[in-house]
Amino acid sequence: MDASREEAEVTRQPKEADEVTQPPEGPAAGPAPEPGSPAWWQARYAERDRRRPRAGGLTLARITAGALELADRDGLDALTMRSLGEHLQVRHTSLYRHVASREELLIETVDHMLGEIRLPSLTAGWQAGLEEGAREFRRVLGAHPALVPALTGGQLLGPHALRAREHALGQLLDQGWAPRTAVHVYLTVTHFVIGSAVLDSGGAARTGPQRAAMTELFAHLSPVTHPVVRRHADLLNAPDGVDEFTFGLRVLIAGLGRLHTEETEA
Structure with missing residues (x-):
């Protein structure tokens, strides 16, 4: 399915009862900011303030948690809007009400991942x-x-x-x-x-085969042009x-x- 047909499908799908979004106020918006930019994040925060999530509905947190699970299991290339919809057992078109593209999905998923960080105290120094x-x-x-x-x-x-x-x-x-x-x-x-x-x-x-290949490479270097690298090849290949x-x-x-x-x- 090409992008125009998928967009049309999003338009035709009936809206799920996951949340109600109030229309934005103010003048007509200009060009969309680059995803991940400060302007994009500012718009995202404003959009979140306008949303009224409904209990049991599809949420951004559920989407990004599922995206992280899918990337961990199958790799980043396997993470698409369609595969994520299947993973979450929802229509993939419903995801577009929370993220406009795969690029936005990745940016939001990265932030979800950062939520796992346990913040340390500096009281001990x-x-x-x-x-x-x-x-x-x-x-x-x-x-x-x-x-x-x-x-x-x-x-x-x-x-x-x-x-x-x-x-x-x-x-x-x-x-x-x-x-x-x-x-x-x-x-x-x-x-x-x-x-x-x-x-x-x-x-x-460095995996085992990569280390072996590096050892082989260093061994074939000229002692005239690379005497130091040859002499310390084991140390260079160790860390x-x-x-x-x-x-x-x-x-x-x-x-x-x-x-x-x-x-x-x-």
Whole structure:
């Protein structure tokens, strides 16, 4: 079924009694904002404020929970509006009243996934709190590797993402960080965790056959042009994603500790 026929089908289907949406107020809307952009999220929040969900009806939370289950089980490519409808045992056309496209579905599902993060306390010290938070974030991403590539589909500005942002920044400020630096610290650690997860999900994680192939490659390098790589081939081929994440996080927090000392003593 092509897009125009599917759109027509959505129009013809009788509306389910899942919720009533009040018509938007104000002037006619302009071009739709890019999904995942700040303007898109602002419109989503306004739309949620207008909705009146009915008990037992199809909800966005049910949709995104089902999407996460489906991606975990069958992979991201298998997650379509039609397959999700089958998974939830509803008409796939009913999903379009909550998300306008698969792209929007993925963005909302990513935020649903972020709701699994257990927010740490920094009362024992900001270093321990940051490390715990980073490891917890990485744990959640590791539990849903199929969805990790979708992290780059838009800015993390959904309700669960903002909950984590509010918590982390508030904790850093309470621990004496200056506001501007606290923002940089939060973003730096967040992007480090995401980068680590994206690399692993994209094939950077080394399997046994990949390690064997890398050993073979290093062994055939010229000792004239690559003497250092040949000499330390075993070490270069040894770390896995967990080792690299642990080392990188330790170095990152140690560097932030020196920065914090410099700022507080200035």
